[in-house]
Amino acid sequence: MRRASKTDASQKAIVAALRAAGAFVWVLGRPVDLLVFYRRWHLLECKSAASISHHAKARKAQEEQTTFCKTFGVPIVHDADEALRAVGATHAG
DSSP: OOOOOOOOTTHHHHHHHHHHTTOEEEEOOSSOSEEEEESEEEEEEEOOTTOOOOSHHHHHHHHHHHHHHHHHTOOEESSHHHHHHHHTOOOOO
């Protein structure tokens, strides 16, 4: 039985912060987590401290994402502040 992919705990807060800053955000999942338009197009990969999987298929998918991010210079963000900096936005507060 196929299980749904698990999103990183930080992703919901990251998406909310980006949208609050005026960005358009689409949740992709693969090859990276987010497609963002803020002044230009951005790809972002969300990771939390607890995002390391012990399941073999999930580890392989994580390795593929990491390779994709390194190859194409996709920022890996861990929280809303990192995501906002990655797209050139700042907190409105």
